[in-house]
Amino acid sequence: MTSLWQHARRPATRDDESWSVDGNVYYGTGRPVDGKERPLTYDFEAKVRHAYKANGPVFALMMVRQLLFSEARFQFRQMRNGRPGELFGTPALAPLETPWPGGTTGNLLSRWIQNADLEGNGYVTNRNPGRLKLLRPDWVTIVTGSREEPGLPSEAIDSELLGFMYDPPTGSEPWFLLPEQVGHFAPYPDPEFQFRGMSWLTPVVREIVGDTAATRHKLKFFENGATPQVIVSFDASVTADKVKKFATLMNSEHGGVDRAYKTLYLGGGADATVVGKDLQQLDFKATQGAGETRLAAAAGVPSVIVGFSEGLAGSSLNAGNYASSRRRLADATMRPLWREAAGSLAPLIDVPAGAELWYDDRDIAFLREDRKDAAEIQGLQSRTIRQLVDAGYEPASVVAAVEAEDYSLLRHTGLYSVQLQKPGGGTAAPTTNPEVT
Template sequence: MSLLRQLLSPAPAAAPGPVAEPPVEYISEPSGERSITSIDDYVHQLSQWAHMGSTLGVQQTLSGSPAERITNSLEGYATSAYAANGVIFATMLARMMVFSGVRLTWQSLSSSGPSRLFGTADLEILENPWSGGTTQDLLIRMITDVDLAGNFYATVVDGEIVRLRPDWVTMVLEPRRFRGGVLGHRLIGYLYQESGEGDYIPLLPDEVARFAPIPDPLATYRGMSWLTPVLREIRIDGQMNHHKSQFFTNAATPNLAVSLKETVTVDQFKEFMEVLDASHTGIENAYKTMYLGGGADVTVVGASFEAMNFKQMQGHGETRIAAAGGVPPVIVGLSEGLQAATYSNYAQARRRFADGTVHPLWQNAVGSLAPLLPRPSGARLWYDARHVPFLREDTKDEADIQGREAATIAELVKEGFTPASVVNAVRAHDWTLLEHTGALSIQLQPTDPAAATDDEDDGEPAPDPDDDTPDEGEE
């Protein structure tokens, strides 16, 4: 009860705010001056100088826009990355579909290691976690929260698993006292606040399943989303997609600078801009012939897609995003992965994804769900991936391994080892577990010494079957 009083104290710990974004670097500029660092700055300066004694007026046809920052939070990742970026969505979808394909079960544990899989009635809550829900729904929720927030939380209420939105959960820690000082912190519970406001609901550590496969290096228990290290790539990919959109919006042409002579008045300049925009802006006006007069001159000031190797640049960013998610580009269907795609390469990529990403996630997930249901003695919560379609090639490899193990077992039994010890030794890869029956094969049986001595004492040679000479006493 003392712990509950701590959690329900009048001044509970405030919910943690969002992680601070990296500081934006600003360049201070002298008063009265404006630094020219981009095409927009250049055009701004020239437009200010036009018709004020300068000799040049400029209108550009493709203006830039600043990249919107993605807030480092569940809502920011969900709206600005998952729902707004095709590469992020495809990578998360590949993780989601494979991760949700397993069946959860119990696995027996013995002195020789893990063995058979079996089920009990206690697994019902994982098979039907909530009304109308399935194991796949639960696993999809788990991997989605982990991808976007780095953490998944759930508890059991009235016989159903209730998912706790990660950004509404606060971990309660207390200092661990040791030898007169503080040695780390101990998790003593959770506080859940629906919608991030209102009263806190206290939960004990053994009442909550917490799945956080990627640890936050700056926290003791909190996890980190794999999207965090690639925020820059996500923003750049969004900018490149916006660049393509602007390219087609502005007549599917490179960025143009149109200059006029100094004799053009302000009204004539503005009228020229309106006519040019009306005739050549928009995808419906693409590829039209541009007619100019009055000394107007057009210069291409932007690089074309080919000149800046646009496809390769975007492909590199997509590959970095997929690598952060632990998914080979060929599995996601990204351009760089498909360029070198062969059956052999795909098989290797599939094995890398399964062995290096999905299996570790499954192992962590079953351990995280264990507090939600009673565990049988001598068993652990585990997963059965034998019927996952994505891993069918692994099933073939596993059958080959089992065939070799069966041949090894048969050979050892023939050599006189007990069948039970042979199975344990092969399963555990530990030959010290072998126990011999004492019986040896006929090839290893020693010869009879008495029979050998009788043959030596007889002294008479063996009869020659080809000798026709009659023995003594025979006629």
């Protein structure tokens, strides 16, 4: 293990490419080298500072995902012949229910998806028995290679995941964790890296920068008096000193939102010309709204759910459209995330034989309409079960066939009709009234 530990040390140099947009520098992630797939601290911190903490639409989208994701609970689900059965719980779920002193499943899931949204990867370990600990994603290095030849790159056919190195900038030696000690949540795989995920923010970084620039443009518009840009020209006879004095006076009297709409007085030789466009002429709402919609699409959250302007216009707020948007968020975004989370946490939990770790969404208020649909489906299934039992099939086989949607599981009792009489058994004797002769 010592050689593997030394092999997994983070290199001192940073030769990764970077790019700058509007004065903000963003760092990409270098290709795996010598069996190491590692994120960059700068990349993570740039998304935290310039996206999550500085951009309203990004914060709103991540908040919707986080709040809904944290509502789920975990249970075990029975598996019969490859088909899922009922949910049940055991004391083995305790680390998920209380991951750390005072912590809850919701706390764990909130932090986990926050890391995954920002970095593309969420890590949690059970290094301390009975407890879970979240690992800051930019301090984790994924170590790949061959156990016989650790230097193999992750693209080699014999390479495999060897473990994770957790290396906080404390100056101490890093911790090396085996794959079975880490729950790795990477819902969106990075196509350039075999074992690492990609943040949904990565493809829309320029959209985030554009939205931030648009917000700053709006702010500057109001700071400069909520009026279009003005060019003041002077007669050739006006000296430069007088121009400077006039500019200073004009800025002090008319600059800023508090001085908007004041009457502008010009001295001799000065002429004011309005240039540029105001926010209405720029169609500012449509411009910024389109960017918000693209961010929402990348996050998998419909605009009407998060409350963006384009989602609140026209027919988007109709009951049917809102219901379809809610269903899209639940079915195409949240349930795949919950499934991935359950699979990532399973190695850290003692899962009973014949079962799998699964999520329980039955108590989530956002999904109550889904519970109504489930009740209607159960009503149809119960009528089907009744008809098949009345037709003479064994009740246990009927339930199994309906649940599995496989009618080959049906077994007949050999009895027919509601009386379940044997074929050829004769008819019931007619009743006689002793008073009739």
